[in-house]
Amino acid sequence: xxxxxxxxxxxxxxxxxxxxxxxxxxxxxxxxxxxxxxxxxxxxxxxxxxxxxxxxxxxxxxxxxxxxxxxxxxxxxxxxxxxxxxxxxxxxxxxxxxxxxxxx
DNA sequence: GTTGTGACGGGTC
DNA sequence: CGACCCGCCACAA
Numbered sequence: 001x002x003x004x005x006x007x008x009x010x011x012x013x014x015x016x017x018x019x020x021x022x023x024x025x026x027x028x029x030x031x032x033x034x035x036x037x038x039x040x041x042x043x044x045x046x047x048x049x050x051x052x053x054x055x056x057x058x059x060x061x062x063x064x065x066x067x068x069x070x071x072x073x074x075x076x077x078x079x080x081x082x083x084x085x086x087x088x089x090x091x092x093x094x095x096x097x098x099x100x101x102x103x104x
Numbered sequence: 105g106t107t108g109t110g111a112c113g114g115g116t117c
Numbered sequence: 118c119g120a121c122c123c124g125c126c127a128c129a130a
Binding site: 022023026032033034035036037038039040041042043044052055057058059063064065 | 109110
């Protein structure tokens with residue numbers, strides 16, 4: 001089981017209306033390869049099942065996403081999140097409110 | 105087999 | 118504050 005597999009599984013555990021961060025994911029899989037999480041999401045081998053838009057940076061800010069260049073695509077992700085009940089302000093999410101901590 | 109780099113985070117300067 | 122560096126794992130050239 002590679003870290004990537006764990007990341008996918010954990011990410012799928014995130015309920016609708018909540019988000020997680022690269023840090024938490026990396027932590028929960030027992031690794032500090034935060035970059036791995038980003039890479040895994042970027043490669044996103046299981047796109048339809050891996051809600052990468054539910055993953056944000058530790059500050060609650062949206063990461064790079066966008067696929068080709070971060071910019072407009074991010075706004076679409078934000079809309080998706082808002083549709084799920086997550087409030088996004090200028091690309092920033094209140095982790096205190098919508099952050100789903102696996103450790104809980 | 106080796107090297108580089110990436111959707112990041114945290115600590116230091 | 119902002120810039121810089123290091124760490125970590127996977128994957129492509």
